[in-house]
Amino acid sequence: MPEGHSVHRIARQFDRNIVGREVSASSPQGRFAEGAAVIDGREAIEVRAVGKQMFLAFDGDVWLRVHLGMYGAWDFAGEIEIDPTIASANGRMGQTNQRGTDLDAVYDAAGENSLSSIGAPRKTRVHVRMSEQTRGLEGADDTEWPPPVVGQVRLRLLTAVTSADLRGPTACELQTPDDVQATIAKLGPDPLVDDLAEGEERFVAAVRRKPTPIGLLLMDQSVVSGIGNVYRAELLYRALLDPHTPGKLVPEELVRQLWRDWSRLLVIGVETGQMMTMDDLDPEAYRRAMASRDDRHWVYHRAGLPCRVCGTEIVLEEMAARKLYWCPNCQK
Structure with missing residues (x-):
């Protein structure tokens, strides 16, 4: 199950690549078709991460709550701009609990988020999976836009240059502002x-x-x-x-x-x-x-x-x- 650090990283990617843009929403799998229809065509205006849950606000006081649970994952594709607070301009990410060290990105064979797990620190056309098992998405094609739907996608959020596909979440629902506050108050x-x-x-x-x-x-x-x-x-x-x-x-x-x-x-x-x-x-x-x-x-x-x-x-x-x-x- 993704722990708190993963959800905060995902929220930062939404802030950099989705917030402030009009979003086309669909549910290729069909299980969130009604909710996707409500947010389709709206502008994403804010994102929050609290613990293991993420809340994405759209104009009109509509919020999307996502809890990835044990098996959920977000897959980003297209032009991905990394959050500068978690990567340096030279393409490296330094450790935070060591002094005077700046190490090249390395990859975890077990699939946990690596130093470069959410793309390079520049705009680049990539496929990036963000979950506790962060690996490339099999079947993805960098040349096609929008990217083809691969597997069971509960929700696809698409801007002009970036897509975010949600798979396997424990929770994916729309909430009012009061609902969001009530959910957070329980945490x-x-x-x-x-x-x-x-x-x-x-x-x-x-x-x-x-x-x-x-x-x-x-x-x-x-x-x-x-x-x-x-x-x-x-x-x-x-x-x-x-x-x-x-x-x-x-x-x-x-x-x-x-x-x-x-x-x-x-x-x-x-x-x-x-x-x-x-x-x-x-x-x-x-x-x-x-x-x-x-x-x-x-x-x-x-x-x-x-x-x-x-x-x-x-x-x-x-x-x-x-x-x-x-x-x-x-x-x-």
């Missing part, structure tokens, strides 16, 4: 949306009043927005916190540390496109980490392997039907 704080200090207080209060294990609370989007399975495991390890600890028993300062660490890791994820959770890597180690998830995380996806710090075997267990990775020695 926990997002460090890239909410005031950091106020968000911290909301997060601390929510965690400290619940007997629910902290490993579940971090995945509860009403407690904090944007954290998924990868960030959950990594945040808990970085805090050396047992995932089974009831929220109300986690020391307040440790809860605050979790919020501040999430705020930091989310920014890194947005700027690099990677869920990079290891710090202080030398340039070569950083390049390996960007190219391979196996070198990027402390515990995630490392079941049965020795802990990078203590050597204890990393445990994999089910927690609320999701895979949880943790070190029973470091996190106790």
Whole structure:
């Protein structure tokens, strides 16, 4: 499932390439035909990302809410202009948690967003898939415009030079402004949306009043927005916190540390496109980490392997039907 950094990156691409333009909307699959007819011909005027959800506003007070869920993806094609806040003018994207390093783009064989996952830092005719599995779209033809529909496209948004195809979302619906506010009000704080200090207080209060294990609370989007399975495991390890600890028993300062660490890791994820959770890597180690998830995380996806710090075997267990990775020695 796309985590918060992916949705913020997608929203930035909409801001650069769709907002401010009249949009033709269609539902090639047919499942969103009525909604597409409502927004067809309208101008996209604003985009917001909150946690794992994106909201795209059109003139006439019509909003599109999209939650990609487990399998959703946006495919962009045509003239794509990269957001300058996540790429430098020379075609490189620098890491955010290392000093004095500017590395060429590298690609992740596992399919997670790479440094160049959303196109080059210039206008260029490309096909770009934006989801947690970011790879080229098979069957795409760069020479044909509009691009042919490939697969089950729930919604196609088309401007004069750019198209955005939505596949497999959990939610794709139209909302009124009041609906949008009600949806967002149910979500926990997002460090890239909410005031950091106020968000911290909301997060601390929510965690400290619940007997629910902290490993579940971090995945509860009403407690904090944007954290998924990868960030959950990594945040808990970085805090050396047992995932089974009831929220109300986690020391307040440790809860605050979790919020501040999430705020930091989310920014890194947005700027690099990677869920990079290891710090202080030398340039070569950083390049390996960007190219391979196996070198990027402390515990995630490392079941049965020795802990990078203590050597204890990393445990994999089910927690609320999701895979949880943790070190029973470091996190106790």
